Amino acid sequence: MKVLMVEHFLPGSVYTLELCRALRTEEQITIFCRKGAPRPLEGVQWKDKLYAGGKGWAEALMRYGGGLLALAAEICTGHYDVLHVQGFKDARYEIPLYCKLKRHCGILVHTVHNLLPHEASPRDRRLYGDFYRVCDLLVVHNLYCRQLLMDEYHLPPEKICVTPHGSYTQISPKEHQLHTEKTEFLQFGVLRRYKGVDILLEALARMTETQRSRVHVTVAGQQFPKLDATDYAALIREKGLEGRVTLQLGHVPDEALDALYQEADFCLFPYREIYGSGALLMAYSYSKPVLASSIPAFEEETDGGCTGLLFPPEEPDALKDAILRAADWTEETYTGTQSHIRQLVEEKYNWKHSAECLAEGYRNAWQRKQR
Incomplete structure (x- = not known):
């Protein structure tokens, strides 16, 4: 399947990079990210057009809006089977955009890293709830979050895919012995x-x-x-x-x-x-x-x-x-x-397993939409 993965927080957050390193054997992936974020990853295309920060408020607003316009153009013309949103720079503007552009992709997918922002307002609850209901597939990292989504937003279980978070592959732990004194x-x-x-x-x-x-x-x-x-x-x-x-x-x-x-x-x-x-x-x-x-x-x-x-x-x-x-x-x-x-x-907590769970979730969501 042809996947557009939207990630605002590379390179600081490597979750999407680790996931796509494993997922690229299953899917055709394009990562839409902030300027300067791409990393060498064979088989993955990069489009670094999102706002990268660091400007005065007027220029920042213009660059942020320009990045969203570029993203909208990519969604409308890219013929993607999957639009997968990892997170938001500002959900107030991005969620309505994704809802409006959903018709231009096969399925709309979102990874629910947090059910709600930690300082969520009642307005946030409504905004995220509406988005969760619009999405074709929601990805969570554990059964606990799956149950929360079902209970809080009355979502059907088949709409929620549990994809465990992998451990980080760039780490090489050394042999370690317990400290004896302290x-x-x-x-x-x-x-x-x-x-x-x-x-x-x-x-x-x-x-x-x-x-x-x-x-x-x-x-x-x-x-x-x-x-x-x-x-x-x-x-x-x-x-x-x-x-x-x-x-x-x-x-x-x-x-x-x-x-x-x-x-x-x-x-x-x-x-x-x-x-x-x-x-x-x-x-x-x-x-x-x-x-x-x-x-x-x-x-x-x-x-x-x-x-x-x-x-x-x-x-x-x-x-x-x-x-x-x-x-x-x-x-x-x-x-x-x-x-x-x-x-x-x-x-369980490895990226190969995560990618397999996600690929299966994509296909199941796609099949449900074709019925």
Whole structure:
């Protein structure tokens, strides 16, 4: 099938690149992306005409609109069997555009990375709900999100394709032995309130000094005040956690990110809520056991906690206990959990499996539309 994949966030987000690397053996793919984003990928065509950012507001508006006009022209003239939208730069303008242009493609597909924006308004709920009903196929990463779409928007199950998020192939994990003196924990990703960094800090504050001396936590990632204005550095000082917690704010280059993961013994996910987590798959890519809150998406994606430890969400004492239990793991327990992670990746969380699920979803949606 001839597929137009629309992706605003390459090269920062490599999800589409990884997926299309596997999907290109099944489909004829064109990726429509921002300027400067294309990467060498044999068998995949690139059209880099979307707005790439970095201009004053007037020029930015003009360039953004120009990118959407170029996208509309491509949809109208490209004779695509599949228009697959990965995400939105601004859903207020792009969703109406896709709804209007749907008649120019075979099927309209959208990957629901998040059911709704994390700060969704009632208007957002209506906008996304209307779009979900217009799409011929919705792609989700787990059964939990599939059920949410069915319950929230009364969508039929056959319209929703579960395509597990693959682990990242550009990573080459090294052999890792547990730190003996001080266990290293890492929480990585853009800082947002729902990710529970404050819960993590409170859990550490509730440890005795002797207990804290056995662990070191690194929190690394970008922070945008509009998304989370919490002063985590002040919170660390207030709770007396200097020397126990390293806060690394800002963009983390690839080499530094690799070093963070290679050094870590465990990865932390004290989230309040989540629909699915690419960061969890990043941890799996490094074969790192995870400590995650027992929210539905993590229950599913940790295989019921077999890839580490689960603890009740928003309970600092439970997180404290999980961290201390992990610090007591033997090398045998650690390597056994790593083996389970590798097996889960081999069987489920790999891009070949993702591409096969998606290709089957395309064909089923196409057949339904032809009836």
